[in-house]
Amino acid sequence: MIDFKIILIPLIISTLLTPFIKRYSIYAKAYALENERTVHHGKISRIGGVAIYLAFFITMAFFVSTDRALSGIVIGGSIMFFAGLIDDLIDMKPIVKLALEIAAAIVLIYYGVSVDVIRIFGVVIDIPFLTVLFTVIWIAGITNAVNLMDGLDGLAGGMSVVILVVIGCLALVERRIDVVTITFILAGATFGFLIFNAHPASIFMGDCGSLFLGFMISAISLLGFKSSTIVTLALPMLLLMLPIIDTLSAILRRTLKGMKFMQADKSHIHHLLMKQFGHGKTVIIMCGITSLFGLSAFIYMINKVIGFIVILSLLLGIELFIEKSAMINEKFHPLMGLYRRIIKKYNEIKAKFYFR
Template identity: 70%
Template sequence: MNELKVMVLPFLISLGITPLVKWYSVAAKTYAKENKRTVHHGKISRIGGVAIYLAFMITMAVYMKADRAITGILAGGSIMFFTGLVDDLIDIKPVVKLFFEVVAALVLIYYGVQVDVIRLPFGIQINFGLISFLFTILWIAGITNAVNLIDGLDGLAGGMSVIIFVVTGCLALIERRPDIIALAFILAGSTLGFLVYNSHPASIFMGDCGSLFLGFMISAISLMGFKSSTILTLALPILLLMLPIVDTLSAILRRTLKGMKFSQADKSHLHHLLMNQFGHRNTVIIMCSMTALFGLSAYVYMINRNLGFLTILILLFFVELFIEKSAMISVKFHPMLGLWHRMERMMERMKSNRHKKKMEK
């Protein structure tokens, strides 16, 4: 029940601070700008992440005693929050945000949060050495931007983040990691209080200060939680973040094939394609449900590896089918469907040949 306890305080703080942030936004005119990627209309505050950040930091001060790793996470998370806040207020170039993502990652490494050793079954051990620096930087920047990219629909980034934090906290319960349990559930409560106002139709957005902060915290906690673990355990946070990761990689491929810059906005993200078919609210429900299913598959894997692995493969298969059917990357990208069509043609030729042989007889 302590998990519920640490969620209640940040939830109430976030619930109370968010209206104040909305009030400030009116005076400061910090409204979300409309572009090719946005789906909202009107003046809506874009600094809701302030409420999430403050609720988290206040609750951490009340409940937690920071060790070296947590200090690094708080410092790096603060760097990403203020980077996003400056971007929300005055707009900064993507390269500047990337620079501060690298700085935040280096701070994390300085405080000892990184993957330096991976222990495989049968006593096999891989020592990353200097490569761990590059791996950590790429991981932090990749996951942070993945969460930032899915912040395109009311309640989507926040809803998926809550699910990821709750699942991570529950997995940490099994692994008996009280530090990760507290971090995950405090973040879940902080985000949940904000979601009361951010669910469709949203009256406030989290902005980059919220999405960059949450993305960093997800990536940092996963490194902290699965350090020096087996490769399969390291894959669990990747599994939970499968949809934003797939969306980010698809965006890179899609924009590269079209000759676009990665920073250029478009409406071919996973959530945009789903919204065209299922509507705003249903799309958020579908994507959050898929994230929950991936989280559930992690539990299944821990109970029964074969069944869990099969569940993961089935989920990935349906994600791949959607990517191909929706032309999310390109109309020419359809390896699975292309293989199916080739098999169909092969079967038709075999039937045709058998029919000819019968006719000849």
Template identity: 55%
Template sequence: MDWLKYLLIPLTMSALITPILKVIAVKLEIYAQMNERTVHSGKIVRIGGVAIYVSFIVCMACFMKTDATINGILIGGTIMFLGGLIDDMVDLKPKYKLAIECLAAIVLMVVGKVSLDVIRLPFGITIDMGIISFIVTFVWIIGITNAVNLIDGLDGLSGGICAIILVVIACMSVVEARLDIETMSLLLAGSILGFLFYNLHPASIFMGDCGALFLGFIISAISLLGFKSSTIMTLALPILLLAVPIVDTLGAILRRKLSGHKFNEADKKHLHHLLMQRFGHRNTVLILYIVTALFGFTAYLYLVNKGTGFLVLFIIAIVVELFIETSGMISKQFHPILSIIKGIKKRCLQLYHMIYKKKSQKEIQNDIQK
């Protein structure tokens, strides 16, 4: 029953610390700023990530043995947390935030010796990354960190998704016999769950950048650490687990690139914004929880049965792609699969009319347009 202890102790700590943070933040007037991307109204404090950080660090000190890797994760995570906390209080310029993220990533790789040296692909294909392993690892850490931060747009969304991802990683770590990853994942998941009592809609406190950046950083480190020596496909399962934030981030990059906007310009065309327009706040968060859990289940299923895992993943991927195209998440002109379907439908109609109705090409074209 150790797994229950690893969940409940940080959960209790986080749940007790969060109300104290609310009082402190109100006195310091650390409120969430309203912009084009936010959906909240009124003054809501935004340093809830402190509760997650403190609970996790204290429990790590109690339950985990220190080594170079753990030191790298904790030192890098602390740098990321402090950078996010400063941003929550004074609104750092994007270039300064990026500099802090880069520093934290370098600490993780140099002090913790965390790197992606080998990529394993299906059919036993192995790629030795060599000198570019540093670049790939760096991009992964920065990318996942910012992906988690970008989905922190609705009450309970980022925290809940991260908690689901961490629980799934813990389950997969049992299969892979990685007790260290299991313990670390459950401790962080518990720290998030305690905070979520106050962050679910309608939220009375936000985690802020100190929480979102910290969570993204730790999850990126755990995913690399947990699967770098695995016999399964390297990075494939972490990408699958993090599908929601990754898809949302890639969509934002493409959307803003195509529209000529800067990447750091806020908008309301993120995945959760599009869903909220149709399903409302609570239902959108619940839908994205379920989607994340489905991707997590697929990743776990792949460990048990690769064929079934691939089939389920293919179906989910098609559904997600169709949503992206029909919603205009990237662009109203971006619809490759729908274009293929439309082309097939057009060709079938042409053949049908030519064979059974013997109509002219002009008549066929008129029917298709109708």
């Protein structure tokens, strides 16, 4: 059974801390500036992640006994939090931010939280250099994926809560109490902040929040990799499918346009959805899709065939949206192009037999 104190206490702490952080932001001038990419108006605090960070670690101090692996997660998470906080206050260069993400990943590896082996279609790769490299790419990739989703009120926080709750529930099934405790404490801390971050937001989590959450999700997904089936790479990849697809699409899109791949734009999935459905509904839709991916993980555990069909259907739907919205490029439509070629060929064959 879940001890609901691990959810309620960080939720209450985060809820109480957030108004104080909003007031402090005015004096520190730590508020989000308006530009051509922003969807907000006015001076809104962008260091709300401080509430999530403090609520998480205060609660952890009471409920969790620190071991070597958890120490690595705490240190690595703190590196990402303070890196994000500095970026929120003085704007850090992207290359410096990436270097700190790699440093946090190396700390995590040093404390024993990493991929031991890589399994691809039955092939086992246990070369230390490659497993370390893969771990660093995984941590940096997921951290940036969550960071990129922080473009609408409540989006990054809402999706993170969904992902954490699903991981926590699966951990409960597998009786991984350590993973259950960490995920639900972090989910509670994030949910408390979401009370103020839901549209229309009165505070943003900023990079200190999104980088911290991204790192923690990626680290938790590796925590049980050696001894449990609940946090293999397939699960977090499934839960983070939207931000992963969005990140890869952004890199491809910017490369085709001759832009730097870390250069920001306004063609992410949430931006495109917002044009059609509006701000609030877009957040609900994306959190809903993430929930469906989480549900598909449970279905897959019960019936692999049905689970695979559900996952494939979700991925097909996202791919069609990317093609129809020209998210990557106006000429990028492999599935729709294939469908048109099949229909064209079918009509040609049909006409040929008809005239005979």
